[in-house]
Amino acid sequence: MFISIENDAKNKAYRDLIDFAFEACDTFILVVRKSMFFNQNVDYLLEELKYSLIEVKEQWVWPGTFLAGGAPGQIYYYNTDKKAREIIKTVTSSLHSWVHPDLPEDLSFIKxxxxxxxxxxxxxxxxxxxxxxxxxxxxxxxKGLSIRCIYR
Known part of the structure; x- marks a missing residue:
């Protein structure tokens, strides 16, 4: 089943969704596109998360995205541990704020x-x-999360 999140999870809904994703999943990813401008916040965040890092891969495809050209993305794979959870919950208060130049892109979870x-x-x-x-x-x-279930 697909559960479409119909709104941007913000504030408490964001924190609750992140808490549940960390419980349900074993890995999360962040994407850095070196071909795009990003500010020092990105480097700072990656440094803060370094102890949870599993690996970094250059990829043209990641969940939700397929690049048809340009440079590949650097996909950072992380363990869903307690320290990473707190960092992800406090660095922003919105699921859709995971975009360059202020943050890595496309915070996603893998189970x-x-x-x-x-x-x-x-x-x-x-x-x-x-x-x-x-x-x-x-x-x-x-609470605060608007969803639509799509059966497949």
Whole structure:
């Protein structure tokens, strides 16, 4: 099932969604496009998250995005640990604020090697892929989050 997030998760809804994503998933990603301008906040954040880093890969494709040209993105893969959770929750208060130049792009979450929360911030699109009734119920209970379930 696809759960479309119909609004930008902000403030408490953002923090609650991030808490749940960290519980449900084992990995999250951030994207840095070296071909785009970004400010020192990006470097600072990457430094803060370095202890949770699994690996960095140059890729043309990541959850929600396929680049047809230009330079590939640098995809930073992180463990969903407590320190990273607090950093992700405090660096911004909005799911769709994960865009250059102030932050890396497209904060997304991966569960067991498969995309779970796909966030294409600059397109203002976010959705969750899950078959778990328990997860769907928990997502639906996040106050301030407007969702639409799409059965496939």
């Amino acid at each position: 067991n090697g498969k995309p779970w929360l796909i966030n294409t911030s600059h397109e203002f699109e976010s959705y969750i892929i899950t078959e778990s009734k328990e997860e769907i119920d928990k997502i639906a209970q996040i």
